Amino acid sequence: MAMQQKYDPHSIEREAQQYWDASGAFRAREAPGKPKYYCLSMFPYPSGKLHMGHVRNYTIGDVLTRYHRMNGRNVLQPMGWDAFGLPAENAAIANGVPPARWTYENIAYMKGQLKSLGFAIDWSRELATCQPAYYRWNQWLFLKMLEKGLVYKKTGVVNWDPVDRTVLANEQVIDGRGWRTGAVIEKREIPMYYMAITRYAEELLAALDTLPGWPERVKTMQANWIGKSYGVRFAFPYELDGRQERLRVFTTRADTIMGVTFAALAAEHPLAAFAARGNPKLAAFIEECKRGSVMEADLATIEKKGMPTGLSVTHPLTGQPVPVWVGNYVLMAYGEGAVMGVPAHDERDFHFAKQYGLPIPQVIDARGAGDGAFTTDRWQPWYESKDGVCIHSGKYDGLRYNEAVDAIAADLNAKGLGDKQVLWRLRDWGISRQRYWGCPIPIIHCGGCGDVPVPDADLPVVLPEDCVPDGTGNPLAKRPDFVNTTCPKCGKPAQRETDTMDTFVDSSWYYIRFACPDNARAMADERVAYWLPVDQYIGGIEHAILHLLYSRFWTKVMRDLGLVKLDEPFSDLLTQGMVLNDIYFRKADTGRVTYYNPAEVETRAEGGAILKADGQPVEAGGIGTMSKSKNNGVDPQELIDRYGADIARFFMMFTSPPEDTLVWSDAGVEGAARFLRRLWNYAVRFERGGNPPQPSAALQLRKATRFEIHSVLKQANYDLGRHQLNTVASAAMKILNALDRLLEADNEVEKEGLKILLRLLAPITPHISHYLWRELKFGEDVLAAPWPEHDPAALIADEIELVVQVNGRKRGDVRVPRDADSKAIETIVLADPAVQRHVSGQAIKKVVVVPGRLVNVVV
RNA sequence: GCCGGGAUGGCGGAAUUGGUAGACGCACGGGACUCAAAAUCCCGCGGUGGCGACACCAUGAGAGUUCGAUUCUCUCUCCCGGCACCA
Numbered sequence: 001m002a003m004q005q006k007y008d009p010h011s012i013e014r015e016a017q018q019y020w021d022a023s024g025a026f027r028a029r030e031a032p033g034k035p036k037y038y039c040l041s042m043f044p045y046p047s048g049k050l051h052m053g054h055v056r057n058y059t060i061g062d063v064l065t066r067y068h069r070m071n072g073r074n075v076l077q078p079m080g081w082d083a084f085g086l087p088a089e090n091a092a093i094a095n096g097v098p099p100a101r102w103t104y105e106n107i108a109y110m111k112g113q114l115k116s117l118g119f120a121i122d123w124s125r126e127l128a129t130c131q132p133a134y135y136r137w138n139q140w141l142f143l144k145m146l147e148k149g150l151v152y153k154k155t156g157v158v159n160w161d162p163v164d165r166t167v168l169a170n171e172q173v174i175d176g177r178g179w180r181t182g183a184v185i186e187k188r189e190i191p192m193y194y195m196a197i198t199r200y201a202e203e204l205l206a207a208l209d210t211l212p213g214w215p216e217r218v219k220t221m222q223a224n225w226i227g228k229s230y231g232v233r234f235a236f237p238y239e240l241d242g243r244q245e246r247l248r249v250f251t252t253r254a255d256t257i258m259g260v261t262f263a264a265l266a267a268e269h270p271l272a273a274f275a276a277r278g279n280p281k282l283a284a285f286i287e288e289c290k291r292g293s294v295m296e297a298d299l300a301t302i303e304k305k306g307m308p309t310g311l312s313v314t315h316p317l318t319g320q321p322v323p324v325w326v327g328n329y330v331l332m333a334y335g336e337g338a339v340m341g342v343p344a345h346d347e348r349d350f351h352f353a354k355q356y357g358l359p360i361p362q363v364i365d366a367r368g369a370g371d372g373a374f375t376t377d378r379w380q381p382w383y384e385s386k387d388g389v390c391i392h393s394g395k396y397d398g399l400r401y402n403e404a405v406d407a408i409a410a411d412l413n414a415k416g417l418g419d420k421q422v423l424w425r426l427r428d429w430g431i432s433r434q435r436y437w438g439c440p441i442p443i444i445h446c447g448g449c450g451d452v453p454v455p456d457a458d459l460p461v462v463l464p465e466d467c468v469p470d471g472t473g474n475p476l477a478k479r480p481d482f483v484n485t486t487c488p489k490c491g492k493p494a495q496r497e498t499d500t501m502d503t504f505v506d507s508s509w510y511y512i513r514f515a516c517p518d519n520a521r522a523m524a525d526e527r528v529a530y531w532l533p534v535d536q537y538i539g540g541i542e543h544a545i546l547h548l549l550y551s552r553f554w555t556k557v558m559r560d561l562g563l564v565k566l567d568e569p570f571s572d573l574l575t576q577g578m579v580l581n582d583i584y585f586r587k588a589d590t591g592r593v594t595y596y597n598p599a600e601v602e603t604r605a606e607g608g609a610i611l612k613a614d615g616q617p618v619e620a621g622g623i624g625t626m627s628k629s630k631n632n633g634v635d636p637q638e639l640i641d642r643y644g645a646d647i648a649r650f651f652m653m654f655t656s657p658p659e660d661t662l663v664w665s666d667a668g669v670e671g672a673a674r675f676l677r678r679l680w681n682y683a684v685r686f687e688r689g690g691n692p693p694q695p696s697a698a699l700q701l702r703k704a705t706r707f708e709i710h711s712v713l714k715q716a717n718y719d720l721g722r723h724q725l726n727t728v729a730s731a732a733m734k735i736l737n738a739l740d741r742l743l744e745a746d747n748e749v750e751k752e753g754l755k756i757l758l759r760l761l762a763p764i765t766p767h768i769s770h771y772l773w774r775e776l777k778f779g780e781d782v783l784a785a786p787w788p789e790h791d792p793a794a795l796i797a798d799e800i801e802l803v804v805q806v807n808g809r810k811r812g813d814v815r816v817p818r819d820a821d822s823k824a825i826e827t828i829v830l831a832d833p834a835v836q837r838h839v840s841g842q843a844i845k846k847v848v849v850v851p852g853r854l855v856n857v858v859v
Numbered sequence: 860g861c862c863g864g865g866a867u868g869g870c871g872g873a874a875u876u877g878g879u880a881g882a883c884g885c886a887c888g889g890g891a892c893u894c895a896a897a898a899u900c901c902c903g904c905g906g907u908g909g910c911g912a913c914a915c916c917a918u919g920a921g922a923g924u925u926c927g928a929u930u931c932u933c934u935c936u937c938c939c940g941g942c943a944c945c946a
Contacts (some may be wrong), residue, residue, distance in 0.1 A: 045946050071945090086945065169939065169944040203864070221863050221941075296942050300860040329860095333943090346862095365917085426943095465897070471915060542940060544863075577864095578940065589906045623938085652886070655871055661939060668871060674899095675884085681899085718875065727873070730883040803879045808927040810879050848926055856877055858926045 003687055005776045009644025009767070016767040017118055025783065026120045026857055028076035030530045037067040037073035038531045040511055040570075042539030042547075043080045046106035046128075047087055051626045051633035052652075052664055053065045053540065053579040059649045060083045060576060060658050061538045063725055064761035069120070070787045076531055078514040079114065079121045081107050083130035084438045086169055087628050091139045093180075093471045099437040100465035113637060117645045126515045129506035134513065135439040136460030137523040138505050142193075143442060143453045146560055148532055150196045153451070153794075155197045156430045157268070157294050157332075160188040164472045169432040171629060174593055176292040179473055182591030187290045189268070191548050192432035192499070193441060197553045200747060201226055201424045212574030214434035215659075218544045225545050227425025232335070232409050234418025236313035236322060240274075241559060246854055247271060247313050247324070253345065253765040254412075255386075255404035258393040259363035261353065262341040264306060264327035269337045272326045275309035282307055282326065288641060289328045290387055296331070304329045304352055316417045318409070327352065333427055350379050364388040417606075429550065431502040436475035437466050438500030444492040447486035455488050459494065477666070507547055508554035511569055524563050537570040540578055541624065541659075548573070574723055577661040581632040583621035584609060595621075595631035623663060634664055646765035647673045653764050654729035675733055676768055677734060682736065683772045701742060702749050708738040710794035717789065725764070732761050754778075756788045803854035804829055806838040814855075822849045829855045 004011075020026060041061035044054055048835030065077040081103075088099035093490050095102075107128060114121065127134050159168040161178035167188075174180045195205075205226045208219045209636040234256035235246035247263060265272045265749055268290035276283040285307040292298060306327040315322050329348060343360040345347040360376045366388030374383070390396040399407060405420070412418035432441065440461040442454035454461055464482055469475040473526055476482055476498040487494040502742050515531040539547075548570070582598045596611055596618055603609045611618050626633040640647045651672035656662045716731035739753045755778055762769040762782045772783035799815045802825065812834035816825050827845050829835055835857060842859040849855050 047946090082946070100929080115922075156944095167944080171945045174945095217863055222883095224862050227862095227941085254864090294944085300942085302860095429943080435944085502944070504943095507946080540940090540946090541864080542946080545941060547946080548944065598886075625940080627945075657872080659864095660872090662871090662940095665871075668887095668904080671871095671884045677898090717876085722875085726871090730873075733883055768915055801879095805879085808878090808925090813879075816873070850927095854927090856878080856926055 005682065005684060005770075007677050009646055013116075013118060013645050013767040013770040018116065019770070020120070025123060026077065028074070028078075028121050028122045030376075030527055031074045032530065034074045035072070036067040037065070037166040037536070038077060039068065039076045039077045039536045041077075042515070042537075042543065043507070043510060044083050044110065045082045045085055045087070045628075046103055046110055047633075048109070048146040048627045049633075049635055049637065050110055052636055053576075053626055055117065055597045055636045055648065056579055056652050056658075056662070057576050058114065058119055060574065060723075060725065061536075062117075062649075062766075063653065064538070064574075064762040065120050066722070066766060066783065067720060067787070068288050069783060070759065070762065070785065072786075075120075076514070076791065077119070078124075078125040078517075079119075079123065080126055080510055080514070081128040081130075082503065082507050082510075083107065083128040084135075084500075084506055085169070086435070086437070088437045089435065089469045089475075089592040092467075092469045096468055098468050100130070103128075103437075104190045105431070113640070115192050116640055117649065120766070126296060127510065127517050128440075129503075129510065132460045132462050133520065134491060134496050135463075135506065137509075137513070138439045138501060139442040139454070139459050139461060140456070140504075140523060141509075141558070141561075142501070144454075145195065145557065148200070148561070150557060151193055151849055152196065153191055153193055154193040155189045156194075156432070157189055157339065158185050158434070159293055160186045163185060167469065170293060170295050173293040173295070176298070178593045179592060182588075184291055185293055185296055189294070190432075190434075192430045193758060194430050194441075197429045197550070198424055198426055200553050200556055201228070201426050202831045203556060204426075204549065207552070207568060211568060211571075211573075214570075215573060215575055217546070218573060219797060220539075221544050222549055225426065225549065229423050229425070231357075231421065231423055232257075232405065232412065232418055233423070234316055234412045234423040234755050236316060236340075237417065238311070238313040246417075247338055247614055248336040249338050249340050251340055252423075253342065253386075254408045255344045255390060255396075255399070255401050256342040256363055257317060257340070257408055258396065259342040259344050259361050260315060260322055260340045260391070260408075261343060261359045261361065262323050262325055262342055263311070264325045264330050264339050264352070265687070266332035266337040266636075267326055267328060267507040269326075271311070271324070271338075272309065275311050275326075277309065277325075282309060286326060289326070296776075299331065302328060302413045304355070306346065306352060306356060308356075316412055321359075325356075327531060334425065335423060339445070341851040344374070344376075345383050345386065345498075347379055350383070361392060363390060365743050366772045367393045374770060429502075429504075429553075431505055432585075432670065433502055434474045434498075435500050436463075436469050438503060439463070439506060440476075441499050441501060443496060443497040444485055444487060444494045446490065446492065446794050448492060449487055449489040451496075451497075452487055452489050452494070458488070463500070475499070504547060504550050508550045509558065510563060512555070512558070524558065526562050528566070532564065532566050533568060534570045536572045536574065538574045538576060541575040542578060544575060563757070571707055575659060577656070577659050578625045579600070579662050579664055580623045581626050581634060581664045583624050583630050583632050584611075585621050585630075586618055595629070595634070597631050599634070626664070639669065643673055644767075645667065646767050647676055650729060650765050653725045655726065657724050657726050659723075670703070675736070676760075676765065678740070679736055679761075679768065680772070682740065683754065683776060686754060687776060690749075705738050705742045705749055705753065706791075706794040707797065709735050709756060710790040711736070713756055713760065713788060714790040714795070721848065728760070732757060732764070735760070758782060759785055800852060802829075802852075804835055805854060805856040806830060806835060807858060808856060811835060811838050822851075825849055825855060829857065 020062045025574045039061055041057050054642045069075045083103050088103050092099050092677050093104045120193055122564050159173050161168050161181055161183055163181040163183040177183055229252050231250055231252035233250045237249045238245050267286045276286050306325045309324045311323040313322045341349045344351045344362045344543050346362050366385035386401040390399045396404050409420045440463050442461045444452045446452050467475045483495050485496050487492055511534050512528055514526040516525045519525050551569050559566055584596045584601045585593050587593050599607050600612055602612050609618050624630055712734045714733045716728050719727045735757045758769045758773050769782050779785055801813050801815050802817055804812045814828055814832055816828055839859055845858045847857050
């Protein structure tokens with residue numbers, strides 16, 4: 001077969017993909033003894049079609065997969081679908097289509113898209129989390145955890161839409177109102193199941209040190225999230241109806257305890273509820289605190305308000321009465337749901353005290369940590385410094401932070417009122433969701449027996465797939481065929497739990513299941529030991545905390561249940577930067593918000609933007625992550641249809657480093673297309689026997705070309721090692737440029753260079769590399785070729801160029817022999833006319849010689 | 860608000876450990892080829908001044924350390940991600 005003269009991406013891509021399919025090229029098999037490489041990209045939510053973030057994510061994963069395969073590793077790159085979730089229910093509300101059908105149709109379409117991009121995926125391991133064969137193990141492990149006490153039930157706070165009478169996700173609450181109804185949202189307490197992740201807090205924190213392959217920023221974020229703080233937990237005693245009671249608080253600043261002038265309760269605190277009885281004003285205030293969303297970001301930015309309860313407690317050390325307030329900024333979920341108020345040394349307490357006229361006595365002197373004397377007129381940052389000593393604190397006067405905390409904790413302990421304690425910011429994981437499209441929680445509620453686990457033999461509890469949610473209430477609760485059952489214990493009629501699990505449960509162990517997706521009898525088997533841990537995990541930085549933390553937790557739970565022998569699931573982590581795009585929306589009078597895709601919007605020269613469909617203005621919402629909810633995704637299909645997979649992949653890799661945020665623009669994709677066409681044309685000329693001979697200067701040009709190719713290759717291999725793939729793409733361009741300049745029919749250098757180039761490109765543009773490698777008879781399959789390494793001999797030059805600086809400014813360059821010593825270099829440099837001109841008679845203070853790089857003359 | 864990250868030409872980005880700022884591309888301008896266009900090839904391309912050699916300015920803003928700072932330290936501005944029910 002003759003080589004095509006013109007580069008036609010679509011035909012060669014089809015051919016290459018057929019070859020891979022037919023030969024089962026990406027089918028991964030366990031090969032004990034052979035070093036494995038498990039490369040995993042975060043599986044997609046089947047939202048409808050791929051967006052650019054997916055293409056970026058999966059191209060990075062595919063590049064690394066193919067690179068390691070060419071380096072001799074036994075690779076596994078699986079793919080699946082994070083198939084449960086809210087958008088399927090939203091689609092049902094909008095279009096009346098059952099979430100199951102919508103989801104499966106999306107999966108089919110997106111799978112076709114992934115295949116057209118030529119990813120080296122082992123599709124035989126494909127799974128979807130909405131399949132009973134998968135989620136039965138969610139249920140099974142849930143029940144195992146329940147047995148071990150790692151799952152328990154308690155109340156939790158949710159967003160309640162009083163009009164639709166339904167629980168809303170945080171995302172569905174906009175400015176404190178329901179997204180569909182515009183109704184003001186209320187906080188509601190309902191019973192939920194929790195996973196006791198806090199029992200693993202210490203290990204989750206400590207084990208971060210065993211993950212050198214993780215980005216520092218992710219480990220820092222996780223450590224801060226887990227939030228280990230050392231402090232003192234103590235109680236304010238008080239008397240209520242003749243009983244001795246205690247109000248417990250936690251503080252990291254026990255050294256300031258003598259400055260306490262009030263205590264503040266969260267609105268949900270039981271003592272607040274007690275005080276509100278017979279106090280309508282307080283009851284109203286507590287109700288007010290309960291309006292709005294449950295999001296911490298909202299809570300943290302609201303205006304700080306408070307109201308006295310009329311109650312007071314006793315200071316544990318001074319015995320003085322301390323008034324008790326309710327504060328809307330106190331979090332029930334953190335610590336004890338109550339805090340001590342030290343206005344002089346805590347910024348929030350300071351403003352609170354100013355607002356409500358509470359005393360602000362200074363008890364810490366941190367001279368040197370800030371300027372200005374202590375004044376209650378305005379807050380100064382040094383008030384919060386731990387580098388001070390206690391004052392106005394009686395027996396603690398003069399003590400430093402650590403000494404004061406020790407002494408105060410000891411005194412509290414002696415009174416039986418408190419002691420030092422570790423506090424975690426991490427909270428247990430509430431997994432109950434009042435939604436239809438998720439994994440059913442395998443519990444049966446029986447009037448006589450209480451909450452009864454579904455027996456193993458009855459698993460899975462299968463979710464009916466024909467429901468069409470309408471946005472009101474809980475859809476499963478409306479299904480008598482699902483709800484009504486019999487109690488496994490007593491056999492009497494009983495009701496199934498209608499809550500489903502958080503979708504983070506589904507994604508917390510799919511990477512384990514990929515090792516054994518076909519095992520119907522066990523959650524995990526011995527194949528897990530071969531493939532796990534994941535050698536390279538790749539996904540968006542937005543998952544830096546929750547998904548990764550839950551996955552780490554889940555792995556440790558499975559380990560402790562004897563299911564796997566694995567401490568950490570992901571050895572190396574690459575956090576891909578987000579792909580952003582403009583956001584446009586309209587807000588109706590009802591408060592309901594509609595988002596418009598930037599493709600449907602036209603920006604006007606005079607500012608502002610309009611919707612193309614109706615010519616009316618839309619509001620600009622800045623830029624943000626491409627997402628279904630903001631409707632600002634870009635469909636990569638157009639790019640693939642027009643240019644083919646290789647050009648799309650090359651462009652994606654070339655346009656920015658994997659870890660950087662990328663604001664989407666297709667400017668530059670022409671450059672990628674041009675490059676691959678040039679490569680093709682070069683290969684065609686090569687096959688014909690190279691360029692016409694041009695003997696003059698050939699030897700030197702040949703040497704210079706080899707030098708260029710091998711130094712670029714050396715750099716490219718370094719860049720691959722640090723996952724900087726954009727410069728690897730640049731390197732390929734540089735090699736082609738160097739080869740193109742070699743205008744002589746020197747087949748040896750051309751052939752060497754082209755073989756390097758095609759292998760270097762094989763992970764990024766696998767189709768064209770596959771085709772040309774075979775057509776040029778370099779071998780049968782480029783995937784089987786060894787990875788290219790640079791030839792050190794090509795990099796030895798007789799002379800090296802040094803940059804010459806005078807006072808740190810570049811003033812020229814000199815060529816010196818490769819082995820010249822500092823003394824010789826100095827002599828050459830000082831004789832240089834440009835240097836003499838700039839030195840112009842001034843005294844030379846010193847000469848800095850950086851070997852192989854530069855010389856700096858300081859005058 | 861808290862935690863994490865970022866800012867370099869008109870644009871995407873490069874600069875391995877503090878050592879030539881702007882590699883490689885895009886866009887743009889000029890030229891070659893062509894009846895013409897596309898494609899392709901060649902040249903130019905941070906700013907200011909100068910015919911030019913060259914000089915000065917320049918890596919979000921301001922300060923500091925250093926012979927030398929895009930790189931290290933501090934302060935600030937803006938943007939992005941996360942904040943536990945989006946996934």
